[in-house]
Amino acid sequence: MGIKILTEHIDVPGIETLEVYRKHGGYRSVEKALKTMTPDEVVEEVKTSGLRGRGGAGFPTGMKWSFLAKPEGIPRYLVCNADESEPGTFKDRYFMQKTPHSLIEGMITSSYALGANTSYIYIRGELMFVLRILEKAIAEAYAAGLLGKNILGSGYDLDLHVAPGGGAYICGEETALLESLEGKRGNPRNKPPFPAVKGLFASPTVVNNVESIASVPWIVNNGGAEYAKIGIGRSTGTKLFSCSGNINKPGVYEIELGVPVEEFIYSDEYCGGIWKGKQLKAVVPGGSSVPILPANLITKTAAGEQRLMTYESLSDGGFVSGSMLGSGAFIVFDEDQCIVRNTWNYARFYHHESCGQCSPCREGTGWMEKVLHRIEHGHGHQQDIDLLVSVAKQIEGNTICPLGDAAAWPVASAIRHFREEFEWHIKHPKEATLPGAVYRGQLATIEA
Amino acid sequence: MAKITFDGIEVEVEDGTTILQAARKIGGSVVPPAMCYYTPLKGSGGKCRVCLVKVTQGSAKDPRPMPKLVASCITPVQDGMVVENTTNEDVMNARKGIVEMLLINHPLDCPICDQAGECDLQDLSFEHGVSATRFEEEKRTFNKVDLGPYIQLHMTRCILCYRCVYTADQITAKRVHGVLGRGDAAEIGTYIENVIDNDFSGNVIDVCPVGALTDKTWRFKNRVWFTKPMDAHRDCPTCSGKVTLWTRGEEVLRVTARKDQYNEVEEFICNTCRFDKKETKDWTIEGPRHIERNSVISVNHYELPVLNVPIVPNLPSSTKKNLPQD
Numbered sequence: 046m047g048i049k050i051l052t053e054h055i056d057v058p059g060i061e062t063l064e065v066y067r068k069h070g071g072y073r074s075v076e077k078a079l080k081t082m083t084p085d086e087v088v089e090e091v092k093t094s095g096l097r098g099r100g101g102a103g104f105p106t107g108m109k110w111s112f113l114a115k116p117e118g119i120p121r122y123l124v125c126n127a128d129e130s131e132p133g134t135f136k137d138r139y140f141m142q143k144t145p146h147s148l149i150e151g152m153i154t155s156s157y158a159l160g161a162n163t164s165y166i167y168i169r170g171e172l173m174f175v176l177r178i179l180e181k182a183i184a185e186a187y188a189a190g191l192l193g194k195n196i197l198g199s200g201y202d203l204d205l206h207v208a209p210g211g212g213a214y215i216c217g218e219e220t221a222l223l224e225s226l227e228g229k230r231g232n233p234r235n236k237p238p239f240p241a242v243k244g245l246f247a248s249p250t251v252v253n254n255v256e257s258i259a260s261v262p263w264i265v266n267n268g269g270a271e272y273a274k275i276g277i278g279r280s281t282g283t284k285l286f287s288c289s290g291n292i293n294k295p296g297v298y299e300i301e302l303g304v305p306v307e308e309f310i311y312s313d314e315y316c317g318g319i320w321k322g323k324q325l326k327a328v329v330p331g332g333s334s335v336p337i338l339p340a341n342l343i344t345k346t347a348a349g350e351q352r353l354m355t356y357e358s359l360s361d362g363g364f365v366s367g368s369m370l371g372s373g374a375f376i377v378f379d380e381d382q383c384i385v386r387n388t389w390n391y392a393r394f395y396h397h398e399s400c401g402q403c404s405p406c407r408e409g410t411g412w413m414e415k416v417l418h419r420i421e422h423g424h425g426h427q428q429d430i431d432l433l434v435s436v437a438k439q440i441e442g443n444t445i446c447p448l449g450d451a452a453a454w455p456v457a458s459a460i461r462h463f464r465e466e467f468e469w470h471i472k473h474p475k476e477a478t479l480p481g482a483v484y485r486g487q488l489a490t491i492e493a
Numbered sequence: 494m495a496k497i498t499f500d501g502i503e504v505e506v507e508d509g510t511t512i513l514q515a516a517r518k519i520g521g522s523v524v525p526p527a528m529c530y531y532t533p534l535k536g537s538g539g540k541c542r543v544c545l546v547k548v549t550q551g552s553a554k555d556p557r558p559m560p561k562l563v564a565s566c567i568t569p570v571q572d573g574m575v576v577e578n579t580t581n582e583d584v585m586n587a588r589k590g591i592v593e594m595l596l597i598n599h600p601l602d603c604p605i606c607d608q609a610g611e612c613d614l615q616d617l618s619f620e621h622g623v624s625a626t627r628f629e630e631e632k633r634t635f636n637k638v639d640l641g642p643y644i645q646l647h648m649t650r651c652i653l654c655y656r657c658v659y660t661a662d663q664i665t666a667k668r669v670h671g672v673l674g675r676g677d678a679a680e681i682g683t684y685i686e687n688v689i690d691n692d693f694s695g696n697v698i699d700v701c702p703v704g705a706l707t708d709k710t711w712r713f714k715n716r717v718w719f720t721k722p723m724d725a726h727r728d729c730p731t732c733s734g735k736v737t738l739w740t741r742g743e744e745v746l747r748v749t750a751r752k753d754q755y756n757e758v759e760e761f762i763c764n765t766c767r768f769d770k771k772e773t774k775d776w777t778i779e780g781p782r783h784i785e786r787n788s789v790i791s792v793n794h795y796e797l798p799v800l801n802v803p804i805v806p807n808l809p810s811s812t813k814k815n816l817p818q819d
Contacts, residue, residue, distance in 0.1 A: 213675065230672065235539035235567045401653060401672075401679030403540050408594040411677040415630040432627055439590030442561045443542050 047301035048275055050263045050283045051256065055143045061178060063185040066146040072191060074262035078154045079199035082265070087158035091261060093269030095281035100126055100217075100254030101332065101372040102447075103356045107269075112241040113159055114249040122250040123161040124226065125152060125258050127168040127175075128210050128217040132333040132394055133374030136285035137255040139297045141168075141175050145182035149205065151258035153191065154265055156203050159251055163204045167222050170212040179207050214398035218446045219252040220244075221400065232402045233446035254372075256285055277303035280355035284370075290377035293317035306330075306352045306359075307344040307493070310377065323379040325493055327462070330359050331371020333391050334451030336458030337384070338368050339491035364458065383483050385470050388459040389417035395452035406449040409440040413456055420467065423474030430467050434460055463487065495572040499523060500580050512565035512576055513544055517755065524755075525578050526588075526617050528595070528702050529654035530566035532757050537659050538566035541652065542591050543617060547584050550575035562587055585621075592621045597628040598677060599703075600649050608704030610717040610790060613756060614652060633677055641688035643695060643709050643768050648680045651705035657681060657697035664761055665691045681705070692731055695767040699750050699758050710768050711739075711747040718790050720746055725776035732763040737782050738773075745771045754785040 059065040066072070078087050092107030113121060125148065129137040141148055148166070156164045168176050183205055186192045194202050208226055210216045216225045220234035223245045244250025260282060264272045273281045280302040289295045292310070294317035300309065310325065311318045319325050328343040329335060345352055347366035352358050359370045378387065396414040401407045413436055416429050437453035444450070460467060466484040470477040477484075496505045499516050500523045506515045514532075516524045525546055530538035538544075544566045548559040553573025562584060565576070578584055596618055603609040635648035653672070658681065661670035670689055673682040683689055689697070698706045720739040727734045739747040748767045750758040770776065784790040 215675075235564070396676060399676040401674070401676045402655075403542050404594050404652065405542055405591055407653065407677050407679070408597050411633075412594075412597060412628060412630070419630075435590075439587070439594065443545060443587055443591065445539060445564075 074265040090269035094272035099256035291379035329376040332374035335369040340493040425471040534659040606704040613702035724779040
């Protein structure tokens with residue numbers, strides 16, 4: 046059992062209440078930070094910790110904080126991105142639902158570090174029940190003097206609001222989130238200016254994932270150097286993984302970064318192996334937008350080294366033979382799963398969620414979905430595979446926000462690693478459209 | 494002042510100028526096309542992606558290249574920046590790809606479209622498109638919507654440049670006009686089928702780069718290249734009154750704002766000038782307007798082309814007969 050930072054007390058009965066949470070050491074970081082540290086010292090600690098953004102991109106949090114512009118007389122904002130909508134990701138929902146006070150504690154400490162006097166938690170619209178839990182916890186924190194004016198007599202003021210989204214995946218993109226929070230249509234903004242200079246209400250803003258913010262209290266309590274000791278290399282600390290698919294024990298696991306992928310899949314401590322003893326076919330290690338990897342490439346890199354659950358190791362090999370850690374949505378496919386169908390499903394999601402602002406993504410996502418739909422339903426042509434690759438390439442990198450890339454990568458990677466399966470679908474439309482039909486010809490070559 | 498190199502040509506511009514504006518200062522064929530950017534409209538640009546360029550050197554201070562292609566219409570210049578547009582193969586390929594994307598759901602009904610002949614998308618696909626399509630799926634379609642007595646919205650042709658939204662937002666007070674829906678189902682709408690009713694509503698027709706918003710007083714009257722553009726003005730209490738009349742013989746078929754070579758209006762005009770003053774006696778005619786950009790309009794031009802240089806030398810006599818005659 047590795048060290049637990051975020052989920053240590055998650056199963057304690059009543060941890061969602063302030064009383065129990067404080068009994069288990071809650072809000073110590075607020076006292077420590079507000080009474081004994083300057084904001085810059087907190088930022089320094091986070092920088093030393095090497096904590097990287099847990100929302101998907103993996104950008105160092107401390108670095109992001111230090112980019113925040115600090116002009117005189119203009120307010121600064123901290124916004125927590127709880128718009129968790131990536132297919133396969135459910136760690137933030139689980140975490141906020143279980144220990145809402147951990148997030149609030151992180152928000153107070155982080156807001157103090159950034160000098161923000163108003164902060165927002167932007168939560169996914171579908172998570173209304175979590176919003177209620179958070180609002181209840183915030184009310185408790187206000188009553189205990191942990192929020193509001195003059196927190197714990199330190200002279201620091203903070204107002205914390207929870208704002209629900211309207212159910213759009215695109216509002217998880219930080220600038221679309223800010224637009225939505227301002228009450229506008231959730232279209233991503235053109236960058237520059239970056240939110241650190243001109244964000245919410247045209248003021249400097251930091252947008253962080255729930256998990257990143259919730260890691261800050263531990264860093265403040267124990268020191269950034271201590272946090273940096275956990276994990277491997279530049280992948281420090283622990284991370285929540287939302288594990289789903291054909292595994293024996295789906296759920297959220299907090300692991301120290303650096304656990305071998307093979308162990309993570311097969312160990313009883315985590316995923317517990319592939320269900321019904323079936324063979325592993327493929328894994329999407331970081332949420333639907335990262336490239337899919339066949340079994341042989343997920344356990345070992347192309348060079349034959351053991352793959353670890355770290356930012357670096359999972360992306361080893363680039364897009365040719367690697368993937369990304371992303372938001373930590375670990376989706377496992379067994380031998381009976383059809384990659385074409387799955388890719389079509391992802392493409393359908395991105396088609397539905399494209400905001401429609403810039404042309405490559407608006408038109409390209411729909412195009413890819415239609416072509417994949419055709420292949421899946423037995424009407425594909427041989428040239429469709431190359432067409433998909435070329436459309437994915439036309440979208441990638443040419444859009445305002447990363448949704449275009451996120452839509453292109455799963456399609457491009459599925460074709461890269463499972464081209465045979467696509468070809469089989471096109472050559473044998475009758476067999477391929479039978480219920481439960483799966484191509485097995487490639488299984489032996491990708492065996493882990 | 495910042496000095497940048499654009500396609501190997503050096504140009505000096507004010508700090509904060511965008512790459513596109515710097516390129517326009519050079520002019521000619523190096524200027525990237527723009528479908529959504531519109532100089533008079535604040536906040537426009539960055540959406541259509543056809544103006545993507547490669548920045549091979551960020552600035553003199555930080556010479557690293559920018560990792561991705563950038564939208565030239567919204568990226569400000571830095572001193573010492575080196576930009577490649579027509580000289581970069583990646584840029585040209587990306588642009589070709591984006592033009593293809595813009596066209597897959599476009600109805601390509603140019604033969605019955607009033608915008609044909611002065612359509613930005615037509616020019617763009619002529620320059621960067623391909624003649625065959627790889628898209629065999631059903632195109633997205635919408636029903637036509639009437640936006641009051643003067644304007645017709647044909648969403649099927651729309652490329653969602655947002656120009657009309659910005660126009661409605663910025664030059665008219667009562668805004669009823671915006672984008673509904675998401676992705677390729679997004680549509681320009683006046684929630685729900687409201688009439689756009691204000692003195693300057695007609696300008697959304699001028700800013701539309703395609704035939705999605707058309708002038709109902711002009712629909713199906715004639716093709717633009719058969720009409721003569723004439724600069725004219727009148728004393729108008731609401732706007733500057735400086736317009737272009739599109740005439741055929743003595744008849745004024747259409748009134749639009751004066752547009753420059755990038756199809757951007759010089760001054761917005763009011764609805765009275767645009768829709769109600771359709772007789773030559775209403776106007777003081779200044780003279781013919783030279784249309785530089787939309788060559789199809791100039792094909793039939795009565796005005797001598799630039800400096801006595803014959804535009805089509807050694808034209809076979811059989812072809813000459815087929816030139817459209819007024």
